[in-house]
Amino acid sequence: MAYPVFFFGRRIVFALSAVCLGDFLFAQLAIQMSVSILMIVYLLQFKPLESPFANRIELMNECTIVVLTYGLMHFSDFMLEPEDRNMAGYIYMAIVLTNIAVHLIILIRDTCIKAKFVCRRCSNWCNRRRSRRQDVQIQIAALPARAPVVTLQEMVEDYRNPEQSSIQSEICS
Numbered sequence: 001m002a003y004p005v006f007f008f009g010r011r012i013v014f015a016l017s018a019v020c021l022g023d024f025l026f027a028q029l030a031i032q033m034s035v036s037i038l039m040i041v042y043l044l045q046f047k048p049l050e051s052p053f054a055n056r057i058e059l060m061n062e063c064t065i066v067v068l069t070y071g072l073m074h075f076s077d078f079m080l081e082p083e084d085r086n087m088a089g090y091i092y093m094a095i096v097l098t099n100i101a102v103h104l105i106i107l108i109r110d111t112c113i114k115a116k117f118v119c120r121r122c123s124n125w126c127n128r129r130r131s132r133r134q135d136v137q138i139q140i141a142a143l144p145a146r147a148p149v150v151t152l153q154e155m156v157e158d159y160r161n162p163e164q165s166s167i168q169s170e171i172c173s
Contacts, residue, residue: 003048010035025076029069036066057106064099068092 017031040062042048047055073079074088 003042003046006039006042010039026073029072032069033066036062036069040066057103060102061099064095067095071095 013031013035017028021027021031040059043055043059043062049055049058071088071092074092075085079085079088
């Protein structure tokens with residue numbers, strides 16, 4: 001349960017190093033690399049997340065952060081040639097895009113699995129509903145025929161002339 005505390009502490013260290021060490025790029029990078037390496041060690045040692053897959057993804061993210069933090073040195077005065085900086089930028093973008101692509105693939109895969117599950121549930125629900133409708137239709141078909149519809153006028157005539165009742169003859173026949 002200490003992982004959220006470390007995660008938050010890392011953000012605090014980043015903010016403090018950016019504010020307090022604004023003129024010392026290499027000190028900021030060294031601090032960030034140290035914190036990232038400590039997070040990698042923590043992830044490998046304690047595996048704080050729910051599933052092994054989530055732990056591996058978080059470990060991949062931390063390794064990506066270490067590589068990208070190391071790559072930031074190439075954008076300082078350390079590398080003087082513009083062509084080299086340009087190539088370092090392309091490599092930096094490739095690493096970031098690879099990380100994003102991995103996360104998108106995982107997201108799409110999980111969405112497809114959930115959509116498949118929802119479609120199966122919907123299909124099962126529709127099949128049960130269709131089956132119930134057929135059962136009701138069978139039960140309705142099994143019911144005896146309805147008594148003839150009698151109008152108010154016929155009822156009045158039958159009341160006046162009980163010997164010539166058309167209603168009784170229809171019901172009895």
